[in-house]
Amino acid sequence: MDSQSQTTSLQRLQNVEKRVVRVLELAGGVMDELANPMGPRKEIINNHCREFMQLIKDIQVTLRDEIKSACEYRPFEKCDYSTRILNEICCKKLEYVLSQLDAMKQTIDECNDTC
């Protein structure tokens, strides 16, 4: 199973979904094997079922962890909308200063050209 430090919560949950798909595929495989007119091959059924059970266990563990950590999350604790607007204003200031500096540089270049 992926270690918690390397993946985000969303990635872990998406892995759970992939495992569910795999579990369905295994169930289908077992059914196909049982439908074999020659009779089911035991090793294949065993392997499928073992993998199935392992995946179910992984899914359970992951979901339990994620639900626990989701409960700890309190939304909108620090709303940064006010500072966001301030940042937008600062961006505008920077753009303006840059345009002034560009104009200064252009003036200097023109002076150097004429010299």
Added chain:
Amino acid sequence: ISVDKLPVKRLDAIEETGAERFPPDVGYDEKRESLIRRIDFAWAVWQWQNMVENLQFAHQELSVIIDLINTVEANDAVTVAGMTRPKALPNEVLSDLSVSAATKLQCYRHLGIYFKQSAKSLEQQIAKEARFYGALIRLQQNWKVKRQRGNEGFTIDLFDNSLYDSARPSSLSTIRIDHDSAGMLAINLPPNSCRSFRFGFLGEAKESVNDDECVREKHSLLREVHQAIFYEQVFDIVNREAFKQSLGVNVTGIRENYLQLGIGLGISIFLSLIPSNQPNPLTYEIYLQQVFHEYLYGRAKNKGSGLLGHFCLSLAHRIFSNKVRVELENAVCGVPYLHLVSHPTWHSRTSSWTVFLKVPQSILHAEKSHFRTNVVVNDDCIHVEGEGTPNVVGLFEGRSEDMSSMNKYDCDLADLPVIILQQVASQVIRWLHEEALMVGIKANRDFLSLSFELDQGETVSLVAHVDPEDMRGCISWWLVMEDGAERKLSIDKKFLGHLSLDVLYSTLMDLVSLCG
């Protein structure tokens, strides 16, 4: 199958009269049919027949039994005691088993197909939702994403709870998150909802744009809406403030999303919610936003009522101080030994400059190498302080002592260039005076002139003349000779020109040698 004989017409019969009777002609289909009839299907028909007969017998037996049961049930006196099932024959048991086994295998097969199809469609759905939720979670890092109860949709809330009470929530504050045709996250704004936008509205997602660009585009869009809400609030407050008694402001025009104000000094400004392509002047727009941001988010609660007045006064000051700066620059450009320095005041209604006069280092000592003239503008009042110029009052009273005090006074914009140049010229005179004293020559100093007495009672003076309009130089010099006895009759003036300080100094030394 019988082999056909030669296709010769065979006689059917001959009559006594000798007439021949042939069999009638057989068509192609009829021929085929007769051939098919000749094939012996007896073995198959017999087997099929066997099963059909068995079923018919079974059917007959069942009918008898059902009739019997119905008759018995109709007759109240008699009831069925019991029915035993005949013991199944081995081949019947085997047939039953094989039928149920086959049915079970079929069920397994169907189940297998069902599971595999479910897995496939679930995989596709997961992939689609992964794009959507991946994008949503990236947006959630910066914006308040809320889930709607009931229809399981998502919205983004742009309303800020920490806003000062007087700000009203905008209709734009709640943004619905939709899916586009590919299942990816989309934000669709109703047309004409954001009046400060210029770009078009998002429709279907472009196939060539990758998810990363898509999320960035959404960020951009949310930033624009967020700002638009802020602009609305600022405009709203400005409108309300403008109609209160604000210092320095009066409303001269109103239109939809447009407000026109007079801020004194004949200056008019407008504030409109529909941006033009050239925000001009941009700095004032930015300052207005900053000032009202503090108001909106509660930090400037006490200043709230005079905020618009303060802003307009700051604006007026900036415009005025630009004019002052232009005058100072022109004056300083006209005199090579002057240097203009501007000082940051960190106050929106105060500006400050210093005009530096740099004099050459004295050979004997270097007590002072420059003189300063300070110019400070508060709102639209200009205040000038000149260093090292003689006190004007002291001159009138005949005091000869040199008081190196700061000369302070206020002036108009129109008088400013002359005032500054006069201050500078006076400082040059003072410097020359000190240099003359350095070599032991006594000289008389006036505001703009330095006089030396010659042997015959004649006076020779260096006189400064200032003219801000003079293209060749703003400060020029005259040499004036006066006859001591009859001043008015013999005054000789010679124009020296726009001298540099070095030339002035050597001129002074020449005069000194005359005296000595």
